[in-house]
Amino acid sequence: xxxxxxxxxxxxxxxxxxxxxxxxxxxxxxxxxxxxxxxxxxxxxxxxxxxxxxxxxxxxxxxxxxxxxxxxxxxxxxxxxxxxxxxxxxxxxxxxxxxxxxxxxxxxxxxxxxxxxxxxxxxxxxxxxxxxxxxxxxxxxxxxxxxxxxxxxxxxxxxxxxxxxxxxxxxxxxxxxxxxxxxxxxxxxxxxxxxxxxxxxxxxxxxxxxxxxxxxxxxxxxxxxxxxxxxxxxxxxxxxxxxxxxxxxxxxxxxxxxxxxxxxx
Numbered sequence: 001x002x003x004x005x006x007x008x009x010x011x012x013x014x015x016x017x018x019x020x021x022x023x024x025x026x027x028x029x030x031x032x033x034x035x036x037x038x039x040x041x042x043x044x045x046x047x048x049x050x051x052x053x054x055x056x057x058x059x060x061x062x063x064x065x066x067x068x069x070x071x072x073x074x075x076x077x078x079x080x081x082x083x084x085x086x087x088x089x090x091x092x093x094x095x096x097x098x099x100x101x102x103x104x105x106x107x108x109x110x111x112x113x114x115x116x117x118x119x120x121x122x123x124x125x126x127x128x129x130x131x132x133x134x135x136x137x138x139x140x141x142x143x144x145x146x147x148x149x150x151x152x153x154x155x156x157x158x159x160x161x162x163x164x165x166x167x168x169x170x171x172x173x174x175x176x177x178x179x180x181x182x183x184x185x186x187x188x189x190x191x192x193x194x195x196x197x198x199x200x201x202x203x204x205x206x207x208x209x210x211x212x213x214x215x216x217x218x219x220x221x222x223x224x225x226x227x228x229x230x231x232x233x234x235x236x237x238x239x240x241x242x243x244x245x246x247x248x249x250x251x252x253x254x255x256x257x258x259x260x261x262x263x264x265x
Contacts, residue, residue, distance in 0.1 A: 006063055012129070014055065018058070018106050018122070021051060022047055022097075022104075022124065034046045035098055045098060047091060052070055066086050067080075067082040068085065069085050069230065070090065072090055084110060087108075087110075087230070089106075089180070091104055092107045093105060093180075094177075104123065104176070107121055115134065118134070119210035119211050129141055130145075130187075130208075136214070138210070138215045145214075147189055147215045147217040149245060150245055150246055153169075153253065158191060158192065159174060182194045182241075183212050183219070183241045187211050188215070192242060193241070193243070195242075195254060197222045199236070200239055201235055202236070205219075205227070219241045222237050222258050223251075240254065
């Protein structure tokens with residue numbers, strides 16, 4: 001089944017249904033779902049697992065030939081032999097979900113031959129549905145998105161609770177816990193830069209990467225290299241998502257931090 005034959009209406013419906021279920025469990029920010037830590041500092045809850053199972057079933061009906069890569073499912077090498085794979089984070093921004101804050105989203109991407117072909121973010125607590133198709137642009141609630149035109153890094157808007165000393169020339173704006181929603185803010189011209197030098201996972205960024213790129217933003221790893229998906233080790237060295245006019249300057253600023261992380265001179 002080529003990407004063009006995927007039933008987009010059914011796909012949006014499946015993601016929306018899963019997001020609605022997550023919202024029901026969230027119960028207006030008063031969620032009582034059981035929670036624990038997979039590893040220290042990485043929370044998970046019953047809703048993550050229920051939404052993961054719900055999506056695996058519904059997406060499997062939409063494209064039964066596609067593989068599966070999800071934060072909440074044990075990974076297998078089977079996906080590497082397939083042309084297409086669903087890359088899913090059932091609840092991106094679990095901390096906000098558990099704290100009763102709206103900065104979480106259901107993230108679903110369809111990857112084909114290493115590239116994201118369709119990306120969807122459903123953020124029901126914010127009444128938002130973000131959608132992108134490769135080569136066809138990106139929308140939020142049906143409105144076309146366009147990244148900003150900022151050309152200078154100083155003064156750029158970054159979703160952050162607080163800025164480190166060496167980035168005080170930037171401007172902090174509201175930060176949802178979901179990194180996918182932070183990237184979507186760049187697509188919507190509500191932020192200019194999202195950057196991290198930590199190792200990250202494909203399911204965190206796949207859908208949002210296409211949304212940002214289709215809106216005209218530039219999305220790379222922290223070294224400025226192109227992202228690819230459905231890799232044997234589904235991680236990347238950080239993330240850099242920016243308005244196009246500041247990507248080069250942002251890459252240059254991040255370079256010393258990346259070298260320090262990698263132990264290079």
